[in-house]
Amino acid sequence: MGKEGGIKKSVVYSAMEVAKICGVVNQTAINWIRNNYLKASTTPGGQFRVYPDDLVEFMEKNDMQVPVEVLDNCKIKVHVQKQSVLIVDDDKALNDVMAKFLKQRYEPLHIYQAFDGFEAGSEMASRHPKSVILDIDLPGIDGMKLCQTINKSDAFGKPTIIVVTALEDAELEKDCRKYGAAEFFKKPVNLPQLADTLGKLLGLTAAS
Numbered sequence: 175m176g177k178e179g180g181i182k183k184s185v186v187y188s189a190m191e192v193a194k195i196c197g198v199v200n201q202t203a204i205n206w207i208r209n210n211y212l213k214a215s216t217t218p219g220g221q222f223r224v225y226p227d228d229l230v231e232f233m234e235k236n237d238m239q240v241p242v243e244v245l246d247n248c249k250i251k252v253h254v255q256k257q258s259v260l261i262v263d264d265d266k267a268l269n270d271v272m273a274k275f276l277k278q279r280y281e282p283l284h285i286y287q288a289f290d291g292f293e294a295g296s297e298m299a300s301r302h303p304k305s306v307i308l309d310i311d312l313p314g315i316d317g318m319k320l321c322q323t324i325n326k327s328d329a330f331g332k333p334t335i336i337v338v339t340a341l342e343d344a345e346l347e348k349d350c351r352k353y354g355a356a357e358f359f360k361k362p363v364n365l366p367q368l369a370d371t372l373g374k375l376l377g378l379t380a381a382s
Contacts (some may be wrong), residue, residue: 183226184225184249185226185247186215186223186224186225186226186370187223187224187225187226187229188221188222188224188366188370189203189204189207189214189221189222189224190203192206192224192229195229195233195241195244196233202339206232207222207224209286210234210342212224212228212229213225213228214228214230214238224381225249225330226244226245226247226248226249226314227248227249227258229244230244230245230248238280241269242284245301251340257280257282257283257284257304257376257378258283258284258285258286258301258302258303258305259276259283259284259285259286259294259303259304259305259306259307259372260286260287260288260297260298260301260302260305260306260333260375261273261276261285261286261287261288261306261307261308262288262289262291262293262294262306262307262308262309262312263288263289263307263308263309263312264289264290264312264313265309266289266330267285268285268361270364271365272307272363272365272368273285273287273332275365275368275369276360276368276369276372278381279369279373279380279381280369280372280373280378280379280380280381281381282378283319283376284301284303284342286303288303290310290312290313290314291315292312292318294306294312294320295330297329298324298326298329298331298333299329302330302333303333304331304333304334304376305333305334305336305372305375305376306324306333306334306336307318307333307336307338307368307372308321308324308335308336308338308355309337309338309339310337310338310339310341310350311340311341312314315326317339317355318349318353320350321335321337321350321355322353322354323351323353323356324354325354326354327355332373334356334376335354335355335356335357336355336356336357336358336359336368336371336372336375337350337355337358337359337361338359338360338361338368339358339359339360340360340361341363346358356375357371359371
């Protein structure tokens with residue numbers, strides 16, 4: 175038989191794999207399962223098997239960092255990562271600078287990047303970041319409308335929005351907040367202030 179027509183095979187984890195993902199010893203993972211903290215099924219041979227969605231639910235409930243690979247294996251793509259941000263800016267250099275600065279400040283933070291409106295929508299729909307740093311002056315789209323859509327759409331997980339912009343408009347900050355932005359920054363962006371703001375919104379602790 176050839177390939178299964180592009181159908182993705184379901185992924186399940188053993189107790190040992192769960193332990194590795196969570197950074198604990200194998201017996202700890204087994205105890206979680208036996209004490210009904212972590213949902214699992216049992217094979218005819220007595221081995222535990224954990225589905226990605228159940229593992230993510232357990233990890234999020236216990237404030238554990240969830241690897242991107244585990245999220246990608248979930249069948250139900252609605253998990254919102256508590257420590258995650260999507261940076262949306264068509265200026266690749268600035269996008270990369272913000273990503274690097276935030277990663278250095280907050281090591282556990284999951285950082286995703288998008289460079290146009292289409293990519294931003296795709297990333298939000300699949301990743302469900304907890305926060306979005308959004309340049310509203312993206313080519314070819316209405317940034318204000320995008321801000322409103324992000325704020326209202328359940329499909330994106332309703333992340334907290336931080337707007338960054340080089341546009342000069344006295345009413346712009348007021349309008350952005352009206353359409354769902356929690357915070358507003360003018361370019362050039364003050365990176366330490368941006369990082370502090372994101373940290374407060376996500377409850378992050380800066381790396382020592």
